[in-house]
Amino acid sequence: MIIDLRSDTVTKPTKGMLTAMMQAKVGDDVYKEDETVNLLEKRIADMFDKPMALFFPSGTMANQTAIKLHTQPGEQVICDKYAHIFNYEGGGASFNSGVSCKLINGDRGMFTASDVEKSINPPDFYHSPLTSLVAIENTTNKGGGACWDFDELKKIKAVCNAHNLGYHLDGARLWNALVYKGETAKQYGDLFNTISVCLSKGLGCPMGSVLVGDEPFMKHAIRVRKILGGGMRQMGFAAAAGLYALDNHLDRLQEDHEKAKELETVLTTLSYIQKVEPVETNIVIFELSDTVDAALFNKKMHDNGILISDMGEGKMRLVTHLDYTNIMHNKMLDVLKTLTF
Numbered sequence: 001m002i003i004d005l006r007s008d009t010v011t012k013p014t015k016g017m018l019t020a021m022m023q024a025k026v027g028d029d030v031y032k033e034d035e036t037v038n039l040l041e042k043r044i045a046d047m048f049d050k051p052m053a054l055f056f057p058s059g060t061m062a063n064q065t066a067i068k069l070h071t072q073p074g075e076q077v078i079c080d081k082y083a084h085i086f087n088y089e090g091g092g093a094s095f096n097s098g099v100s101c102k103l104i105n106g107d108r109g110m111f112t113a114s115d116v117e118k119s120i121n122p123p124d125f126y127h128s129p130l131t132s133l134v135a136i137e138n139t140t141n142k143g144g145g146a147c148w149d150f151d152e153l154k155k156i157k158a159v160c161n162a163h164n165l166g167y168h169l170d171g172a173r174l175w176n177a178l179v180y181k182g183e184t185a186k187q188y189g190d191l192f193n194t195i196s197v198c199l200s201k202g203l204g205c206p207m208g209s210v211l212v213g214d215e216p217f218m219k220h221a222i223r224v225r226k227i228l229g230g231g232m233r234q235m236g237f238a239a240a241a242g243l244y245a246l247d248n249h250l251d252r253l254q255e256d257h258e259k260a261k262e263l264e265t266v267l268t269t270l271s272y273i274q275k276v277e278p279v280e281t282n283i284v285i286f287e288l289s290d291t292v293d294a295a296l297f298n299k300k301m302h303d304n305g306i307l308i309s310d311m312g313e314g315k316m317r318l319v320t321h322l323d324y325t326n327i328m329h330n331k332m333l334d335v336l337k338t339l340t341f
């Protein structure tokens, strides 16, 4: 038995999901004739109360499209130093949109309205890049699945309005935040101009992300997706997995959160671990004690059939998910309790 906690992206489609995929009614999505894709886009647009949604093969492509829609080359995006768009999209913001990032030194990937205010370059000071977009990530990935305070997001929206800045949400794991906080997609739709959500993380689909947003921004989204290489044909097979996941895998995220919380509880009692970041959703980040060699820790985990992510500098990451069963969870807790260094 392999217990793979490297990411919530390692899940495989369930039988029910595969059946839904096999039975999907499909057409050529480049002609917008795939009724399952159209259904998924309509459903997610409605959830967020936005006029438009567009299906993408990946979250990276959805974010990259959003950045392009909000900016012109030479401009600047405000985001946290931990942001996925800055750290893990291959330099795409500069490659695709010709923009730079002004990084905020936030707390677990989150910052305040006052941080944003201070990061805006004065528009008439032509020596600096023109600030045009604020990008938020919820939950924060590198920040350990932390959820934003919604009131702070509203305050940041007011700053965006006052300075005429676009407001984008990288909501790859927004589903986890909605479940944890008891918030609604519509609340987020009210606030942000564009939002990307992943189907391939906690929801357990083999692929797919959706970008939702307002008309003036989204009008060009399909052209940008095309330029990035993303016109797809009978994509209803993938969209059907998304529809199935929204029906069957959304509420159960609670279970992933409970397991992550139990891991946190055990980890905090262990002598070979010096710090566990507060767990809210399905990501657990912890630091080994200075005396424990990371390579040795990883080897011992591996010998027990457990795969985790080594983030460097003694930091480790676990992510709970759909394929992490109760049996695996109990074994994982036992192994953690019995390891010695």
Ligand SMILES: *Cc1c(COP(=O)(O)O)cnc(C)c1O
Binding pocket: 057, 058, 059, 060, 061, 063, 084, 085, 137, 139, 140, 141, 170, 172, 173, 198, 200, 209
């Ligand atoms: C995974 C992830 C993405 C990108 O999604 P891919 O489908 O892997 O391209 C974007 N943002 C965050 C925060 C993520 O965790």
